Amino acid sequence: MDALPAHFQVWLATNLLAGCSIDTVQAALxxxxxxxxxxxxxxxxxxxxxYLAVARTLKAKLERRESLLKTLDGLQRQxxxxxxxxxxxxxxxxxxxxxxxxxxxVGLFSGAIEHWAARHWTPRSxxxxxxxxxxxxxxxxxxxxPRYESNSARHKRxxxxxxxxxxxxxxxxxxxxxxxxxxxxxxxxxxxxxLRDTANLGDGYLDLRAQGGTHLWIGPSGVITPLHHDLxxxxxxxxxxxxxxxxxxxxxxxxxxxxxxxxSEVDLLAPQPDTYPQFARTTAVEIEVGPGDLLFIPxxxxxxxSGLSPSISLSFTNLSGVANGFVDFPVA
Ligand SMILES: O=C(O)CCC(=O)C(=O)O
Numbered sequence: 001m002d003a004l005p006a007h008f009q010v011w012l013a014t015n016l017l018a019g020c021s022i023d024t025v026q027a028a029l030x031x032x033x034x035x036x037x038x039x040x041x042x043x044x045x046x047x048x049x050x051y052l053a054v055a056r057t058l059k060a061k062l063e064r065r066e067s068l069l070k071t072l073d074g075l076q077r078q079x080x081x082x083x084x085x086x087x088x089x090x091x092x093x094x095x096x097x098x099x100x101x102x103x104x105x106v107g108l109f110s111g112a113i114e115h116w117a118a119r120h121w122t123p124r125s126x127x128x129x130x131x132x133x134x135x136x137x138x139x140x141x142x143x144x145x146p147r148y149e150s151n152s153a154r155h156k157r158x159x160x161x162x163x164x165x166x167x168x169x170x171x172x173x174x175x176x177x178x179x180x181x182x183x184x185x186x187x188x189x190x191x192x193x194x195l196r197d198t199a200n201l202g203d204g205y206l207d208l209r210a211q212g213g214t215h216l217w218i219g220p221s222g223v224i225t226p227l228h229h230d231l232x233x234x235x236x237x238x239x240x241x242x243x244x245x246x247x248x249x250x251x252x253x254x255x256x257x258x259x260x261x262x263x264s265e266v267d268l269l270a271p272q273p274d275t276y277p278q279f280a281r282t283t284a285v286e287i288e289v290g291p292g293d294l295l296f297i298p299x300x301x302x303x304x305x306s307g308l309s310p311s312i313s314l315s316f317t318n319l320s321g322v323a324n325g326f327v328d329f330p331v332a
Contacts, residue, residue, distance in 0.1 A: 001035060004042045008034060012046060017059055022047070066254035073251035081105070082249065083285045090202045090294065093320065100296050101233060101322065106247055107296035108287055113237055118197035119292060121239050121312055123165045123218065126194065132162025134190040137183045143176045149226050150263050152182045161190070164218075168310050173222030178307075180225070181215035181315060191216065198314065201235065201294070206318050213318025223307035227256070227264035231326045232317040234297040238289040241311030246284045250300030255281040268304040299326060 004012070008029065015025050022043055029039040046052050076082045090112040091099065100107040113119050140157035142148035148155055157177075159167075167177060179185055186192045195214060200206050207213070221241075229250065246268055248256070255278040257265040266276045273280055288308070289295050297303060317324055 001033075001038060004029075004034065004038060008032070009042070009046075012042065013052060013055065016046060016052065017055055069251050069254050073249060076249065076251060077283070083283055085285055085287055087293075093203050093205050096202070096205070096296075097322065100298070101319070104250060104298035104300070105296075106285065106287070106298065106301065107294075108289070109294040109296070110292065112201050112294040113198075113239070113292055116198050118194070118239055118314070121194075121197065123168045123240070123310055123312065126218075126312075127162060127165055129194060129197075130161050130190045132160060132165075134161040134188070135159070136161045136164055136179065136185055136188060136191065138164060138177055138179045139182065140177050142178065143174075146267075149228065150260055152180070156183070168218060168220045171220040171222075174220050175222050175224045178217070178219040178223045180217055180219075183216075185216045185218075186214055187212075201237075201316075204320055205235065206316055207320045208318070210318035213316055215315045215317075217311070217313040217315070219307050219311060221307055221309045221311075223305075223311075224269075225303075225305040227266055227268050227302050227304045228262045229253075229300050229302045230297065230317075231262065231299060231329055232324045233299045233319060233322075235316040235319070236289070236295040236297055237314045237316070238291060238293045238295070239312045239314060240291055241307070241309040242288060242290045243311055243313065244306045244308055245287045245289065245295065245297075246304045247287065247297065248282045248284045248302040250298065250302070252282045252302070253300070255279055256302055264302060299324070 012025055012029065015028075016022075026036075026039050026043055029042075030036050085106050085108050087108045087110055090096070090109040096107070099105065135158045137156050137158055139148065139152060139155045141155055145151055145155070164177075164179065171177075186195060194216075198214075200208060227248075257276045257279060259265055264279075266272070266279045268284075271279050282302075287295065
């Protein structure tokens with residue numbers, strides 16, 4: 001071995017940045033088969049290298065931001081209402097903005113869609129309005145890919161709507177196929193027409209002129225949406241069937257092992273504490289939604305969702321008269 005292979009260089013930099021001593025890193029490299037002289041040479045180089053100095057500066061900056069989030073989360077934890085979600089009737093919009101939207105509090109509301117024809121949708125009843133031959137895009141082959149959500153573009157598959165509905169009805173429990181927000185199904189004219197069965201919420205929660213702020217979810221029992229956060233505040237309406245949400249406050253982001261975009265590395269149902277030790281510091285609230293329930297998911301709150309039966313849901317981000325979205329979220 002004349003030069004240290006790139007994967008060892010990544011490992012070395014990661015461990016030095018994590019605060020491991022030079023001796024520990026050197027011993028580990030030697031144990032992994034790197035000649036002692038080469039390990040020492042590379043460590044000396046790394047210690048003096050401007051790339052590592054820049055990474056140290058950025059790490060310290062990130063730690064200062066994370067310290068702020070941890071502190072604010074610690075303060076919120078002293079409020080018994082932080083993780084208490086009580087089912088309520090939908091309040092007037094101005095009160096909702098004040099009590100839930102602005103402080104980023106989760107809300108669970110009943111009776112919000114009793115005036116919608118959609119309140120009575122079932123997977124089969126949708127076929128009375130959408131021709132069975134209509135092609136629809138769904139997420140497919142998810143069970144073979146542990147990162148099916150971040151790789152969602154690779155899992156798109158087109159099916160006839162009638163065949164998809166038959167699969168939803170006939171499958172006892174599966175996470176292998178799911179029509180999700182990613183499939184933008186309501187842009188399909190035939191499915192989009194279903195929105196005629198919906199209306200505004202409360203005294204005018206939604207900006208009905210805004211395009212693209214509504215998403216459809218249809219899946220069998222057993223679907224799982226892994227831990228992630230949204231970049232917008234989200235009104236999630238459960239139309240048919242039941243889902244279990246586990247929500248973790250946005251301020252607990254430093255504990256989420258968030259390496260990519262809006263996703264957590266942690267599988268909430270099998271958290272692997274040795275690999276993801278910070279996750280043990282999170283606190284989750286569990287909420288089960290059923291037909292007619294409206295769940296307010298504030299932007300940035302982490303959530304994991306399990307389908308407990310065949311289900312249909314709609315989610316809305318077109319809230320009336322408010323800016324709805326993260327500020328300066330990085331593209332990469
Ligand atoms: O219903 C689901 O499976 C996921 C919903 C969700 O994560 C969302 O609306 O952001």
